[in-house]
Amino acid sequence: MFEYSFMRISLVAIIMISFILPLLGVNVTTKRLSMIGDTLSHTALAGIAIGLAVGTGGYPIPWAIGVSVISGAVIELVRLKFKQFSELTLAIVMSAAVGFAGIMTTYVKGNNFEKYLFGSIITVQASDLYIIGALFVLTLLFSIGFYRTNMYIAFSESEARIAHINVKVINMVMILLVASVVAVASNIIGSLIVSSFLALPVACALQVSKSYFQTNIYAVVFSLIPGVVGLIISWPLNWNVGGAIVLLSVAILVMLLIGKGIFKLINYFSIRNSKDQSN
Numbered sequence: 001m002f003e004y005s006f007m008r009i010s011l012v013a014i015i016m017i018s019f020i021l022p023l024l025g026v027n028v029t030t031k032r033l034s035m036i037g038d039t040l041s042h043t044a045l046a047g048i049a050i051g052l053a054v055g056t057g058g059y060p061i062p063w064a065i066g067v068s069v070i071s072g073a074v075i076e077l078v079r080l081k082f083k084q085f086s087e088l089t090l091a092i093v094m095s096a097a098v099g100f101a102g103i104m105t106t107y108v109k110g111n112n113f114e115k116y117l118f119g120s121i122i123t124v125q126a127s128d129l130y131i132i133g134a135l136f137v138l139t140l141l142f143s144i145g146f147y148r149t150n151m152y153i154a155f156s157e158s159e160a161r162i163a164h165i166n167v168k169v170i171n172m173v174m175i176l177l178v179a180s181v182v183a184v185a186s187n188i189i190g191s192l193i194v195s196s197f198l199a200l201p202v203a204c205a206l207q208v209s210k211s212y213f214q215t216n217i218y219a220v221v222f223s224l225i226p227g228v229v230g231l232i233i234s235w236p237l238n239w240n241v242g243g244a245i246v247l248l249s250v251a252i253l254v255m256l257l258i259g260k261g262i263f264k265l266i267n268y269f270s271i272r273n274s275k276d277q278s279n
Contacts, residue, residue, distance in 0.1 A: 010124050010188060010231060010241070016132050017185045017197065018227035020139040022205075022219035024178050025198035026212075030154035036075065036175070037182060037195030039090045042097040043071035044183040045191035048116045049104035060116075061128065064183040071097070072179030076172050119190030119242035128187060135181050142177060143216070146170060151212045190242035197223060200249040207256040222252060 028036060047067030051060020071093055079086040105113050143150070152160045153167055160167050178198070185194045205218035230245030237244075 005126075006124060007231075007235065009126055009129060011228070012129055013124055013132050013188055014227045014231050014241075015224065016129075016136040017181070017189070018223040019220055020136055020181055021185065021194075021197040022201040022223040023139060023143045023216060024174065024181065025202045026205075026216050026219055027150050027154055027174055028178060028198055029202045031157075031171075033086075033090075035087065035090045035094075036072075036178065037198035039075065039094040039097070040068050040072055040179045040182045041186060041191045041193075041195045042094045042101070043179075044068045044186045044194075045116065046097040046101040046104065047183065048186065048191065049101040049108060049113060052109075052113055053104045053107035059125070059127075061131065061184060061187055064186060065131075065180055067097075068179040068183040069176055072175045073172070076175045080168060116186060117190055117192050118240040119186075119188050119193060120240070124188045128184065131184050135177070135184060139177055139181065142173060150174075154212065188241065189245065190240065193242035193246050196246045196249060197227075200246070200253060204249070204253050204256055207253075207260050222249070226252060 025037070044064040044067065047064035048060045050067065051063030054063075075089055075093055078089045082089070149160070149165055149170055152163065152165060153170060157167050182194050182198075185197065189197065201219040201223035202215070204222035205215045209215040209218050226245050226248035230248050231241050233239070234241040234244040
């Protein structure tokens with residue numbers, strides 16, 4: 001299957017996306033902003049609809065990035081101003097984006113819009129790799145360069161402010177990175193599914209990790225495995241690649257939860273037996 005150039009391009013894109021989305025997802029999840037992935041993916045969908053409607057040579061990704069970045073900035077500014085209404089803000093922006101995308105689809109010719117809902121490996125172009133590659137580098141620089149800062153903010157924003165960390169700037173940069181990556185990933189994974197890349201790998205990582213560092217490492221691992229395997233199996237089975245990846249991620253999470261439960265039972269009975277023997 002990898003004799004086809006679009007499959008090779010898709011593989012490289014999936015690997016980079018699977019690497020950077022969970023890194024951002026760890027920080028998003030610890031701030032209890034998991035819903036922001038859904039919101040930004042829907043704003044990306046609205047951007048894609050605009051790009052297809054106005055006619056951009058069948059390449060609406062710049063529009064998706066632009067709309068997502070603007071929406072991300074607005075969300076973060078509103079969240080800072082009205083913290084008690086942060087979740088409501090996400091719901092309003094997401095609803096508006098869906099409604100706007102629905103209207104714009106009436107001006108889209110053909111069936112071009114549907115493939116962006118659940119993803120398609122044939123929509124990925126070589127030019128996408130340059131954008132994804134740039135975001136890959138920026139995300140790595142942000143994650144590594146501000147590792148301790150992100151960890152501090154993840155555990156307590158108030159204490160981070162006391163330590164003279166500019167929480168507002170760090171959070172804004174992170175949201176803009178998330179918005180950009182989600183918009184680009186919508187092309188291959190699908191706008192309705194891409195947000196799971198922010199939450200599911202982190203949920204899997206939290207089952208086995210014991211530190212912030214381990215959570216980041218395991219999140220990347222639990223993102224890369226279903227990402228690559230999902231791409232490979234989606235080709236012969238003619239599945240949407242995004243759907244295959246998400247189902248694999250959910251399966252891994254379920255197995256980890258079951259394994260964790262079994263491990264706790266074994267520990268419980270072993271401790272109980274040792275107490276009985278001592279008595």
